[in-house]
Amino acid sequence: MTMPFKQPRATGYHQIRIGRLEMRLHIVRTVILVLATSGLIAGIFWAITLGSQDILPTGLIAVMSGDVTLSPTALAILTELRLPRVVLAVLCGAMLGLSGASMQSLTRNGLADPGLLGVREGSILVILCLTLFGPSLPAISYPVLGTIGGLMVAAMTVAIARSTSNLRFVLIGIGLSWFLSALVAMILVSLDASDAQPLLLWVTGSLASATWDIVPVAAGLLLVNFVLLLGCARASDVMSLGAQTATGLGVRLGRTSAIQLLSATMLSATCVSTIGGIGFIGLIAPHLTKLVIGNHSQASVLAASALVGGLLLLASDTIGRVAFLPLQLPAGIVLAVIGVPVLLILLWKRRDEL
Amino acid sequence: MRTERLSGVHVASRPILGLAALLVLISTLYLMVGPRLIGLDSLLGLANGFDAGSFDHRVLQTIRMPRLVAALITGACLGLSGLLLQGLLRNPLGEPHILGLNAGATLAVVVATAAPMGLATDGIARPLIAATGGGLLFLATIVFASAGKSGMTLLKVTFCGIAFSALASAVTSAILILDDDTLDQVRLWMVGDLAGARMDTLWASSWLLVPAVIAALYVSSCLNALALGDDVATGLGISVRRVRLIGIIAAALFCGIAVAIAGPIGFVGLIVPNLVRRFVSDYRLSVPLVALGGAGLLALADLAARLVMLPHEIPTGLATAFVGAPVFIILVARALR
Amino acid sequence: MIKDAPSRDVAPLAAEKLHAAFRETPVLHDISLSIPQNRLTVLVGPNGSGKSTLLSTLSRLMSPAKGTVYLAGKDIHTLPTRDVARKLGILPQSPVLPESLNVYDLVSRGRYPHQGLFRQWSNTDEKAVHHAMEITDTASFAQTPVNALSGGQRQRCFIAMALAQETDIILLDEPTTYLDLRYQVDVMKLIAELCRSHGRTIVTVLHDLNFAMQYADHLIFLKDGKIHCTIDDPKSCSANLISDVFSTDVIRLVDPDSGIPVFIPRHNAGKSPLPSASPSNAAPAGCAP
Numbered sequence: 001m002t003m004p005f006k007q008p009r010a011t012g013y014h015q016i017r018i019g020r021l022e023m024r025l026h027i028v029r030t031v032i033l034v035l036a037t038s039g040l041i042a043g044i045f046w047a048i049t050l051g052s053q054d055i056l057p058t059g060l061i062a063v064m065s066g067d068v069t070l071s072p073t074a075l076a077i078l079t080e081l082r083l084p085r086v087v088l089a090v091l092c093g094a095m096l097g098l099s100g101a102s103m104q105s106l107t108r109n110g111l112a113d114p115g116l117l118g119v120r121e122g123s124i125l126v127i128l129c130l131t132l133f134g135p136s137l138p139a140i141s142y143p144v145l146g147t148i149g150g151l152m153v154a155a156m157t158v159a160i161a162r163s164t165s166n167l168r169f170v171l172i173g174i175g176l177s178w179f180l181s182a183l184v185a186m187i188l189v190s191l192d193a194s195d196a197q198p199l200l201l202w203v204t205g206s207l208a209s210a211t212w213d214i215v216p217v218a219a220g221l222l223l224v225n226f227v228l229l230l231g232c233a234r235a236s237d238v239m240s241l242g243a244q245t246a247t248g249l250g251v252r253l254g255r256t257s258a259i260q261l262l263s264a265t266m267l268s269a270t271c272v273s274t275i276g277g278i279g280f281i282g283l284i285a286p287h288l289t290k291l292v293i294g295n296h297s298q299a300s301v302l303a304a305s306a307l308v309g310g311l312l313l314l315a316s317d318t319i320g321r322v323a324f325l326p327l328q329l330p331a332g333i334v335l336a337v338i339g340v341p342v343l344l345i346l347l348w349k350r351r352d353e354l
Numbered sequence: 355m356r357t358e359r360l361s362g363v364h365v366a367s368r369p370i371l372g373l374a375a376l377l378v379l380i381s382t383l384y385l386m387v388g389p390r391l392i393g394l395d396s397l398l399g400l401a402n403g404f405d406a407g408s409f410d411h412r413v414l415q416t417i418r419m420p421r422l423v424a425a426l427i428t429g430a431c432l433g434l435s436g437l438l439l440q441g442l443l444r445n446p447l448g449e450p451h452i453l454g455l456n457a458g459a460t461l462a463v464v465v466a467t468a469a470p471m472g473l474a475t476d477g478i479a480r481p482l483i484a485a486t487g488g489g490l491l492f493l494a495t496i497v498f499a500s501a502g503k504s505g506m507t508l509l510k511v512t513f514c515g516i517a518f519s520a521l522a523s524a525v526t527s528a529i530l531i532l533d534d535d536t537l538d539q540v541r542l543w544m545v546g547d548l549a550g551a552r553m554d555t556l557w558a559s560s561w562l563l564v565p566a567v568i569a570a571l572y573v574s575s576c577l578n579a580l581a582l583g584d585d586v587a588t589g590l591g592i593s594v595r596r597v598r599l600i601g602i603i604a605a606a607l608f609c610g611i612a613v614a615i616a617g618p619i620g621f622v623g624l625i626v627p628n629l630v631r632r633f634v635s636d637y638r639l640s641v642p643l644v645a646l647g648g649a650g651l652l653a654l655a656d657l658a659a660r661l662v663m664l665p666h667e668i669p670t671g672l673a674t675a676f677v678g679a680p681v682f683i684i685l686v687a688r689a690l691r
Numbered sequence: 692m693i694k695d696a697p698s699r700d701v702a703p704l705a706a707e708k709l710h711a712a713f714r715e716t717p718v719l720h721d722i723s724l725s726i727p728q729n730r731l732t733v734l735v736g737p738n739g740s741g742k743s744t745l746l747s748t749l750s751r752l753m754s755p756a757k758g759t760v761y762l763a764g765k766d767i768h769t770l771p772t773r774d775v776a777r778k779l780g781i782l783p784q785s786p787v788l789p790e791s792l793n794v795y796d797l798v799s800r801g802r803y804p805h806q807g808l809f810r811q812w813s814n815t816d817e818k819a820v821h822h823a824m825e826i827t828d829t830a831s832f833a834q835t836p837v838n839a840l841s842g843g844q845r846q847r848c849f850i851a852m853a854l855a856q857e858t859d860i861i862l863l864d865e866p867t868t869y870l871d872l873r874y875q876v877d878v879m880k881l882i883a884e885l886c887r888s889h890g891r892t893i894v895t896v897l898h899d900l901n902f903a904m905q906y907a908d909h910l911i912f913l914k915d916g917k918i919h920c921t922i923d924d925p926k927s928c929s930a931n932l933i934s935d936v937f938s939t940d941v942i943r944l945v946d947p948d949s950g951i952p953v954f955i956p957r958h959n960a961g962k963s964p965l966p967s968a969s970p971s972n973a974a975p976a977g978c979a980p
Contacts, residue, residue: 011795011834012362013812013835015813015814016819020809021809021811022809022811022812022813023811023812044561056573063630084413106582108787117902160683160687161687168509168686168687169776170513171509171512171686172511172683172686172687174516175679175682176678176679176683178678178682178761179675179676179679179680179683180674181675182672182675182676183676185668185672186663186668186670186672186676189667189668189672190663190666190667190778191670201458202790204527213440213900231808234806234811235803237800238800238803240787240789240792241786241787241788241789241797241800242746242783242786242787244752244781244786244915245783245784245786245787247751247752247772247781248750248752248776248779248780248783248857249776249780249801249803250772250773250774250775250776250777250802250803250804251772251803252772253865258394272521293799294417294791295789295790295791296791296792296793296796297791297796302585324532327531327532329528329531329532330531331526331673333524333527336520336523336524337521337524337525337528339523340517340520340524341523343496343517344518346513347498347510347513347517348498348501348772349504350502350506351501351502351503351510352502352503352504
């Protein structure tokens with residue numbers, strides 16, 4: 001019995017060919033990704049209409065079609081405050097989602113997240129010291145040096161735990177993050193109250209001071225790392241079958257793991273250097289993604305985690321901005337209130353194995 | 355580990371007396387050292403009678419002695435809470451901070467302070483509210499952690515505790531950001547610092563210490579058997595469920611007292627019981643040792659916190675975290691092979 | 692040396708003076724062997740004799756402390772791992788299985804060594820996957836999650852993945868352990884067919900001696916990390932050889948249908964042996980040449 005090949009209905013894949021590139025797309029997953037992207041873009045447009053000042057009473061469409069012109073103040077609020085904040089939320093959320101997906105694939109541990117593992121605190125510490133004691137450096141150097149700090153913590157965690165695949169690894173990461181947090185707190189305590197206040201806000205994670213000049217840095221690093229991770233995606237799929245099988249199939253384990261770790265840390269450090277320490281997205285975005293599209297293809301998981309991460313941070317920041325007017329709640333707190341129950345549900349689902 | 359035979363009182367009293375002596379030493383140091391060094395003669399002079407004219411005596415009477423007493427009592431409570439949790443759960447990582455009791459206690463006090471009905475948050479109500487909050491959050495942790503075929507593993511309990519702590523902290527932060535008045539009232543206390551220790555709570559809590567200590571002594575006599583496993587303990591005639599219930603209430607009470615006085619301070623309950631139990635395997639003997647050890651450790655930590663970054667003072671909770679987190683890491687690396 | 696032999700005589704897989712250790716303990720001592728092409732070679736021996744270590748070393752999963760492994764005449768550790776993966780496939784003893792992975796996706800992963808950045812998936816890959824699923828008779832549950840299948844079906848899926856890799860040589864580490872007897876036979880028949888009808892060279896570690904006897908074309912007996920004996924015809928195995936390797940007294944019976952020997956432990960040590968009317972017991976001890 002010979003089976004004809006190229007059966008999209010049976011396997012769900014469709015073969016495509018673009019010039020030299022031969023690949024296949026999963027129809028259902030691709031559709032979901034396209035829908036999610038549209039949802040995100042729609043979300044962006046909606047989020048900029050919300051805020052403490054009612055500057056778009058007639059709606060965004062009227063403004064865009066030229067029927068209504070905004071006052072210079074309103075325009076300024078829109079383009080200098082809200083738009084960069086919304087865009088940055090999406091970019092940083094995407095970075096954190098990617099970072100979590102990469103980390104979880106690398107450690108084969110569904111509870112891995114750079115925030116949970118002290119990697120974020122390592123970046124915070126390095127960047128904090130730089131800001132306070134270092135010379136004034138170009139904007140790109142903060143994410144880069146933050147990455148180095150994060151990588152050192154990751155290396156420490158792996159060295160102490162000597163196994164990345166279980167909860168022990170996560171607990172040691174948590175212990176390291178406590179230690180580094182205490183260090184950061186000590187530094188902050190030694191400052192004067194006026195100096196400490198904005199830094200404290202940054203440490204807990206806030207998009208309040210988003211400006212346009214960090215957006216290119218964030219976008220650029222997001223793109224670079226996304227491409228890197230996509231390149232590793234097929235290898236990472238094979239690596240999920242275990243180190244022995246993967247080696248048997250010709251995967252270069254060391255190189256792939258190194259790229260995944262480097263990317264995850266760089267993404268997390270970039271976020272930290274732009275908006276401070278926000279947690280949970282790296283943890284829950286990949287899981288929410290896998291609930292919908294499954295764990296079949298790392299490429300899809302990466303793309304979708306980025307989209308879900310962006311949506312999550314956008315939603316949290318917007319809720320924090322408008323739900324408690326005139327007060328503003330930092331996105332980090334909203335995320336924690338959403339994130340911990342999700343975390344507990346994850347734990348519940350794995351309750352038999354842990 | 356040397357096993358102490360309790361039939362010989364003289365055998366048991368040696369480590370207790372030793373620790374007590376150490377505690378006296380630490381306390382003396384605590385009173386003497388600070389931004390203003392106070393000599394031993396002033397100290398002894400105070401014992402003879404308070405001299406209102408002496409600046410040293412005034413510093414001692416109004417600042418250092420109360421703070422020392424707060425440190426000793428808080429430290430003892432934290433240590434005992436940790437000891438009970440470790441014994442009841444057979445988990446070396448049992449500790450009021452890690453398992454969510456601290457965060458729950460803090461949340462309860464903040465909610466009570468913010469509540470529009472104006473719940474009494476002074477005097478004896480405070481530690482009771484704190485204890486209730488801590489106990490409830492801890493119960494949630496245990497319920498979650500015991501789900502599933504593998505039951506209540508070490509890993510799950512610890513991780514659930516951390517998760518629930520995070521949730522409670524986030525909600526607490528949210529309330530404080532949204533309600534300025536409450537923030538003003540609790541700001542000094544919330545950081546976990548003996549500098550903001552509530553002395554009124556301290557005196558009121560002393561009444562609660564009595565039942566808590568009695569419960570602890572009762573539970574500790576059963577913990578030796580419980581350490582061998584639930585089945586073995588039941589076979590030895592111990593009502594496991596009752597011991598657990600009383601033990602958790604006692605642990606929550608101790609934690610509630612500590613948090614009510616000085617805010618959430620972590621890691622003392624982790625370090626001291628683990629250290630003591632390396633040498634002493636009998637829980638009954640461990641109780642006084644941990645109480646003394648906890649008191650001494652927190653006093654030392656507070657001393658360090660006051661001195662390490664002069665002229666700034668760091669919160670006591672920071673000093674304990676700085677030392678405690680590495681201890682946590684070492685314990686995890688060792689206990690969860 | 693094997694690599695100096697004329698090319699048409701180059702063994703597909705060979706080892707020379709191999710010494711290997713597992714976590715500081717030396718396991719293999721001075722192993723030299725050559726795997727015959729298009730045959731089913733089985734490694735047998737007692738626990739701790741180094742069978743799995745030998746397989747891991749042959750497949751380059753482990754580096755030897757001394758000695759060389761030759762893949763088609765070249766030192767396997769000097770070859771890029773992807774090239775090796777195109778010639779040699781491995782099925783480890785307990786492969787990791789991510790949850791909810793379906794059969795089709797699992798088998799597809801086997802195509803990895805043949806793909807690249809621009810050739811991520813082509814018709815060749817599709818054909819290979821379907822062919823592999825046909826041979827292993829797993830096509831009928833292609834969309835089912837692998838961990839919902841029975842042990843035997845699951846093992847066939849993994850073999851399908853190794854087949855999709857389209858390698859000449861396949862190494863299997865104890866593919867039948869933990870399986871019911873019915874599935875053990877299933878899997879062994881499949882493996883034997885791969886050799887005979889599909890021209891593969893297969894090396895497998897088997898725990899069950901009698902299974903090895905039934906299906907092997909070529910037997911390598913390991914004891915204490917050394918090759919005790921190599922046998923090209925299972926029928927020539929003697930009871931003394933088996934007793935020697937496994938350090939236990941056995942008697943030799945013969946399967947009336949196939950003529951292949953079956954070894955069972957002697958019932959009472961010290962009792963007189965079965966009537967030596969059976970010529971097999973009188974076969975020479977030690978290795979047949």
